Amino acid sequence: MKKLLTLLTLLPLTLLAHLNIAVSYPYIGALTKSIGGEHINTVVLAKGNWDPHFVIPRPSLITKVRNADALIMNGGQLEIGWLPPLINRAGNPRTSPRASSFLNLSHHIELINKPVDVDRKDGDIHPDGNPHFHLNPNNILLLAGVIKKFLISLDHEHQEVYEKNYASFLSSWSEKIKGWEQKMAAKKGMKVIQFHDNLAYFNQAYGLQNIGTIEPLPGIPPSSKHTFKIIELIKEQKPCCILHDVYHSTKTAEYISSKTGIKIVLMPHDINSLESIDDLGSLFDHLTEAVQ
Ligand SMILES: [Zn+2]
Known part of the structure; x- marks a missing residue:
């Protein structure tokens, strides 16, 4: 049967x-x-x-x-x-x-950045x-x-x-991949801030150092206390830029930029997330070009 x-x-x-x-x-x-x-x-x-x-x-x-x-x-x-x-x-x-x-x-990939503290799971x-x-x-x-x-x-x-x-x-x-590696080689070690931790694996691939996210935890909207912490962090560690996704408001990033002068760079996360990204190759062409 x-x-x-x-x-x-x-x-x-x-x-x-x-x-x-x-x-x-x-x-x-x-x-x-x-x-x-x-x-x-x-x-x-x-x-x-x-x-x-x-x-x-x-x-x-x-x-x-x-x-x-x-x-x-x-x-x-x-x-x-x-x-x-x-x-x-x-x-x-x-x-x-x-x-x-x-x-x-996801069953075929080792996920990174697993929360270690159970409390951190609240809303994460x-x-x-x-x-x-x-x-x-x-x-x-x-x-x-x-x-x-x-x-x-x-x-x-x-x-x-x-x-x-x-x-x-x-x-x-x-x-x-060889071409992108060549393009990113000089950027190794560069410090970045993100809004949401979309680029954890991109950063890992090219040795970029994410020093903070505008979200206090993934999915938790920015708070003023956390925003001031990020402003202090930027003044202290001088990251190159805020790597920002295309679908969250850039309002908090713009405020942070007005206080620190940091650049905001829009980073597409998928095909069609920006008009110019029409296939997988152009997604990585754009990402490897955008970080400066
Ligand atoms: Zn996410």
Whole structure:
């Protein structure tokens, strides 16, 4: 009986010309498309210029999950506030976290900056560690391999195509990584401030030193007490700039800048988070250029 049910679940996948894969964020969509090519359709749920932690689970998104053959999420609690309700309402067995057609990318990455103190978890939206791991281009390479394996497990028939697309992605992305490393080499050790700790993995990849965030804790809005601490820190340690995400107000950063003269640099976190960022390569081109 169990075998029959498995067969029934898998059968339509082989009959379809395309696999319909729902993904939570644009970067996952682009990566999946690079490997899947013509054999898959990707349906991206969140827009690139939205706060990835806070997506509104609109009815149109429920329909997208309901019609998907598979689902790929970032994980690490990044989607905790919005994706589980969508999955529940969609009621699609193929997008259930227990299904073999469900992939949680965070299970393949060692998360950094895990809170050590239990009290720090109060309201902290990074309780399992920092979930913004795709902003290290080396992790993109690792995730490409994970997605390749996932696509092959869903669709053995096109294994060769997925292997070939992966090999070609591996070679072009490795070249790009070399270029970004060269661009960032002179910036190693540079001190930065962020609004939200989006760039933990980017900073780690290139040896940038994050000395403080304008948010007292991830997801907790700035307070005047903490803002004054940051102003003192900037005066004392002279970081180059405030690396600011595109979706929070820059009001507090501007106030801090007016007191210290520090530069504010907008840092995109995903494809389409700024108009000029239309693929994964241009995301890292922009990020490696912006830090000065
Ligand atoms: Zn975050």
